[in-house]
Amino acid sequence: MNKWFEDKERFFWILHTGGWAGFVLVYYLGSFLHDMRAVFVLVIVLNGIAGWLLTIPLRYLYRRIWDFQPLALIGSMLLASYLIALVWTVIKNLHYWEIYKFGYVPEDWIYYFTNSLASFYIIFSWSGLYFGIKYYQMLQAEKRNVLKASSMAHQAHLKMLRYQLNPHFLFNTLNAISTLILVKENDTANKMVSRLSDFLRYSLDKDPIKTVTLKQEVQVESLYLDIEKVRFDDRLTVHFAIDPEVENALVPSMLLQPLIENSIKYAIAASEQGGTIWISANAFGKDVLIEVADNGPGVNLDESSMYRSKGVGLPNIKERLQSLYGDNYSFDIAKNQPTGVKVRIRLPFQEKKRGKEN
Known part of the structure; x- marks a missing residue:
């Protein structure tokens, strides 16, 4: 119709x-x-x-x-x-x-x-309806154009935010590969190049506008951490605790990578003994609660908000969440006990429908 x-x-x-x-x-x-x-x-x-x-x-x-x-x-x-x-x-x-x-x-x-006056009323009514419908169609077309332009700007903004996150990781990894080649660790360098290729293929294939399941997000972060383990060897320990109940929950693609990258930079690389990263996800009422924690040196307190100086990607994460969920989310950075940082993200529990790609 x-x-x-x-x-x-x-x-x-x-x-x-x-x-x-x-x-x-x-x-x-x-x-x-x-x-x-x-x-x-x-x-x-x-x-x-x-x-x-x-x-x-x-x-x-x-x-x-x-x-x-x-x-x-x-x-x-x-x-x-x-x-x-x-x-x-x-x-x-x-x-x-x-x-x-x-x-x-x-x-x-x-x-x-x-009876020409009665005829005039009818013809004038026809004219009024014509102009009224014409103006309504014009306003609806303008409204659609504004919504389309707004949607395109929104998508462009999200893409910009997502793609700003990857260069940090790429720069660090290429530096590590270069170092491995210089010290003749060719097998290790080849292993890193292979895993980097898989990671970047996933990153490019996944549209930053769309969401992925938490299970997919954890898989790609496991791939990322495998790359980092080549760099840090025994200095990096990772613990995953993902509740099966939330594995199909939809999250923004590449959401966790900058958080884990921060932990790598400030908790692992900054310590000769290395450190541990904990990644967990659980149902929290009608939401999903995701936590990324480490046992690094900790954070500074500034006006009731926790932050790491020059932390990678944190403002971008907040902007992406704000664009996707409005006010229906939370993003908190706090001290981990006994040391380190804990980042806690709460998102609406939106589950992937079977048979439908998001």
Whole structure:
């Protein structure tokens, strides 16, 4: 049904014909007080056909004067409606006199314009509906354009935020590969290149606008951590604790990577003994609670918010979450016990539907 009304040309003819058919029906129902001979019904139908034909030129006239100034536009509409109403009045009177009155001729020509005011009201109503519907269509089209532009800007913003996160990791990994090559650790370097290739392939394949399941996100972060384990060897320990209940929960793609990268940078790389990273996810009412914690040196406290100086990607994460969820999320950074940092993210529990790719 919507396809019928999406075509403006078809939509006009449907409304135009339906409106005059309605006029005939209303006139017929309101004429029960008259002599209801079949010939009177014929007069009503002929009047409707005449109105249908006479208002068609108005459509093309109104198209030409559409850009007139408001006063000129209203004046032109009134004049055109009145002239068409006069012609229609004459035709209606002729139908009535020639068909219903069997050739009655009035004494004076002025009688041909009898009831022209009533005809003017009907034609003017047609004109008003035409302009009203036309303006409504124009406003709806502008609204769709604004929404489309807003959506495109929103998507571009999200893509920009997501792709700002990857260069940090890429720079660190390439530096590590370069170092391995210099010290003749070719097998290890080859292993890192292979895993880096898999990681980047996933990163490029996944649209940052869309979401992935938490299970997929954990898998790609495991791949990322495998790369980092090549760099840090026994200095990096990782513990995953993902509740199976939330494995199909949808999360922004590459959400955890900058958090883990921060832990690598500040908890693992900064300590000769290395450290541990804990990644957990659980159901929390109607939400999903995700935590990334480490046992590094900790954080500074500034106006009740916890942050790491020059932390990678944290502002971007908040902006992505704000863009995707509005106010229906939380992002907190706190001290881990006994040492380190704990990042806690709460998101709406939106589960992937079976058989449908997100």
